[in-house]
Structure formats: C-alpha cells, structure tokens
Amino acid sequence: MSLPSKATTSLLRHAGRQQLPALRSSAALVQKRNRADSPFDASTSHAEFTSPFHRGTRNEQDTTVIPNWGKYRSSSSETGNKLFQYFMVGSFGGLTALGAKNTVQDFLVNMSASADVLAQAKVEVDLSQIPEGKNVIIKWRGKPVFVRHRTADEIKEAEDEDWKKLRDPQPDEDRVKKPEWLVMLGVCTHLGCVPIGEAGDYGGWFCPCHGSHYDISGRVRKGPAPLNLEIPEYDFPEDGLMVIG
Structure with missing residues (x-):
C-alpha cells in the first residue's frame, strides 16, 4: 500500500471515531423520545398494561362480570x-x-233447528174430536203417531193379558198415562213400516209388509217384530187436550 492511501485510511478512521459518540447519542435521544410518545413500554408492560377484557389485577382476573342494567330498570x-x-x-x-x-x-x-222445525217439536191434540173406539194418526217430527180412544172392554182386555209371557214383556199400565188413551209411534219395530189399525189377529194393529201383529196395547204378539210399538213423550196439560213432545 502506498503512502497516500495509508494516509487516507487513517483520516477516515479518525473521522469515524469522532462521529460515533454523536451518532450513539442521537440514537439514544430518538429511542427515548419514542418511549415517551408511546404508552406501551416493553420494560414495564407487565406492570402497567391492563387488558380491557379483564377486571382486577393480573393474578385475580374476574371472569364473572355482570353488566349493570340499572339505567334500564323500571322506576x-x-x-x-x-x-x-x-x-x-x-x-x-x-x-x-x-x-x-x-x-x-x-x-x-x-x-240448531230452525223455527219451522221447532214448531213441529210439540203437537197439540184436541181429544174431544176423537170418539171412543176410534184411531187418529198425528204427524209429529215426520213420523206418524197413533192415538187410540179405547173402550172399557179394550182396556180390560189389555190389562187381563198375561204380559210376562209376551215377546217384549210390558204391562199395559206402563204404556199409558190414562187407560182410555193409548199413544204410540206408528212405526213397526221390524223394518220401520206403518201398521194398519184395527187389524190383525189381536184386534190391534197389523203390519202387512212382513206380517207383524200387535194387540190393543201395541204389544207385539206375532211376526218378526222384536219389540212393542214405541211410546213417545206426551202429557195432558188440561182436560180434553194432549201435547205430544
């Protein structure tokens, strides 16, 4: 290496040694200024930083924090x-x-039933228009009703019959409210036909469709009918008047 190059190298080294303390002090000032401007200091992070997601100290974290709803509470x-x-x-x-x-x-x-249907729910019968020993047929709820004004002999015949031996045992007094008035539905208990009055082998009613015979009390005596003629609801509100239904 020549003399001029050695001299140049020595000068550069000397200049670098003189500027190094100034650069170090400048770096220290910059680092100090950055620490002052920043809220986070690595050297004191564990002591000064508090997480917004926890309450309490670092070693006593409250994980069951209940919000305060006081301002929403009713007065x-x-x-x-x-x-x-x-x-x-x-x-x-x-x-x-x-x-x-x-x-x-x-x-x-x-x-519910209409007014015309309710009007037919009950039927009044003027008994003074039915002579003794005669039948009348009254239409009630779309069904025929037999009303018979029985004679004294017919009443005696119906009461003297040994009803316990009949197919559908029933005494005459259980089928009438007044002995002289017999009221029955005119519907055969076999297949619903309408029997003929004052006919048959027992002087009562006869069903020509299948040959069922009923006596003067409306009890079945012969033929395929299993039961006596049905007795509807009826009453005598006053003398000479009967209400069916």
Whole structure:
C-alpha cells in the first residue's frame, strides 16, 4: 500500500471515531423520545398494561362480570310491575274466553233447528174430536203417531193379558198415562213400516209388509217384530187436550 492511501485510511478512521459518540447519542435521544410518545413500554408492560377484557389485577382476573342494567330498570316497584303484568294477562285471557264463547254460541245457533222445525217439536191434540173406539194418526217430527180412544172392554182386555209371557214383556199400565188413551209411534219395530189399525189377529194393529201383529196395547204378539210399538213423550196439560213432545 502506498503512502497516500495509508494516509487516507487513517483520516477516515479518525473521522469515524469522532462521529460515533454523536451518532450513539442521537440514537439514544430518538429511542427515548419514542418511549415517551408511546404508552406501551416493553420494560414495564407487565406492570402497567391492563387488558380491557379483564377486571382486577393480573393474578385475580374476574371472569364473572355482570353488566349493570340499572339505567334500564323500571322506576316502579317489583310488586307494582307484577300487578300490572297479572292485570294484562287476566284481561287478555278474559277477552279470549269471551271471543271463544261468542264463536261457539254462534256455531251452535247456526247448527240448531230452525223455527219451522221447532214448531213441529210439540203437537197439540184436541181429544174431544176423537170418539171412543176410534184411531187418529198425528204427524209429529215426520213420523206418524197413533192415538187410540179405547173402550172399557179394550182396556180390560189389555190389562187381563198375561204380559210376562209376551215377546217384549210390558204391562199395559206402563204404556199409558190414562187407560182410555193409548199413544204410540206408528212405526213397526221390524223394518220401520206403518201398521194398519184395527187389524190383525189381536184386534190391534197389523203390519202387512212382513206380517207383524200387535194387540190393543201395541204389544207385539206375532211376526218378526222384536219389540212393542214405541211410546213417545206426551202429557195432558188440561182436560180434553194432549201435547205430544
């Protein structure tokens, strides 16, 4: 190496040694300034930094923090709030029950019988128009009803019969409210035919369709009919008047 190059190298080294302390002090000032501006210091991070997701100290983290809903709480008392809730529930329950009742009532009214049907539910019969020993046929609820004004001999015949031996055992007094008036549905108990009055082998009613015979009390005596003629509901509200139904 020549003399000039050695001199140049020595000068550069000397200049570098003189500038190194200044660079170090500048770096230290910059680092100190950055630490002052930043809230986080690595040397004191564990002591000064607190996580926003935890409460308490580092070793005592509260994991069951309950939010404070105080500002949303009602200003009224707990009893007052309960009374209001009960009142609202009861009111809506009452309105619901009333609506259900009206709905069911309207449905039942629509399903009930009309006025003309109700008019036929009961039939009044003027007994003074039926002579002794005669039959009349009354239409009631779409069915024929036999009304017989029996004579004394017919009453005696019906009462003297040994009813215990009959197919459908029934005494005459259980089939009439007044001995002289016999009221029956005019429908054969076999297949629903209409028997003929004052006919048959027993002086009562005869069904020509299948040959069933009934006596003067309407009890089956012969033929395929299994039961006596049915007795409808009827009453005598006053003398000379009968109401069927």
